[in-house]
Amino acid sequence: MPFKVAAFYQFAALPDFRELREPLRAIGAGLGIKGSVLLAQEGINGTVAGSDEGIDALVHELQHGALFGGRLDNLELKFSTAGDMPFQRLKIRLKKEIVTLGDATVDPTRQVGTYVEPSEWNELIAAPDTLVIDTRNAFEVAMGTFEGAVDPGIKSFGQFKDFAAEKLDPAKHRKIAMFCTGGIRCEKASAYLLARGFSEVYHLKGGILRYLEGVPEEESRWRGECFVFDERVALGHGLRERSDGSHE
Template structure:
């Protein structure tokens, strides 16, 4: 039984990563999964020879135990580690995976554990990106940048991080772009992206330490140069300043984040499609909806109704959590 006060969020969310030599620790995958499952922790942890990357949620005491376990069992000391909270469990299951890379770039010459760009603390970020000779680069994927980004940032419009290499080759020049500042959600992509730029001859490369999440946690909203919401890879969908849940939800067809304006769009069909995928509805989705319509015409139910009901339930639950969060904030002030 948790000892949290009634007004406290029920779940603690930990996002972490570290680039280090994990080659001798990959065999502990099963033990790590068992440790998490025994404590009802959910989320995803990725292990690779180059390090560890994960986002998990659980009761505060369970997450604290996991961090202690990682520090005792793996080369985890000094890892980039950020905490936030959630009123409902933001993950469906627990997964521990072994992969080739903890963040996929497919550039084996890049070794972030040996060389990366210059870290910039969140409180110093505004001063750096306000300089006229700094190229500000969003290293996230297009759907993430579309939900929110820093004022004046370049969106490479990549569908996957692997495409970042092509963007650099076509659009950046170390002779022209003398200062490059980059950012991502939690900092991990920038570790690799900055190391990659250094390997290509760029000399002054900076990246936001702790990523957007640290900035939203640290910098007062009145001083912020952040615009929009920050996409996160769990059922919270997005967060805003103070790491409070944002207003975005997910399209259940294409999995893109949706703003309130997206959900008000004529092409939005709850549980079926959104403005981003309305012209590309998969045959299976269309057929499912046709079967739902036929079943309703007969006065019967159809298992496809569950998708629409789930989307509606998700939205209502998210709105309820945001209202509860606002109420707590009001009581604290």
């Protein structure tokens, strides 16, 4: 049977994140959920899979349950399907950051760039004064990206700081639009740039996955496939799973 996959994140103040680990693990295990969830003081980030009923129950608990007490009321969610279970087990891990930039001064719970809906993304990146930046690593970019996007040439998201310091200038680059797989890296990158004097910073809400899910293929400015961090490897328009499972 097909499995329902949920990718989610939210930057939210979770000072008690260590105490949330075991109760969340127990809830997920009880629902037959497998996957990976990161907890940190700055929020939550995860991709999990299970039955339709199990995933729906977990999402309801995250958004409305007593464990998080309404703190995940703006959870960024994307759903897809997998023919086989894409995870071996359920892992709940504690981290310093839910996506590692390595700069403790950046706080996405206080300030981020302007969210851009997928339906408005094409117009933004087509504007001649917009610098479009792919915040993913070079391997991911090689599999697919948006037309005209700058590849920072980084091996990990933590290197985005070096790219920004060397290649970006607030006086020259006045309008920046960034994107990533699910929205979390570009959202944190937007907070980083705003803190360093860039005034007009945009990021794709829900990331590439939401764009591929909602924008018709004939209107798409996406080229290639989107790498995902599970056994499905890559997804295309309509979040269709690659049929051959290859990495080519």
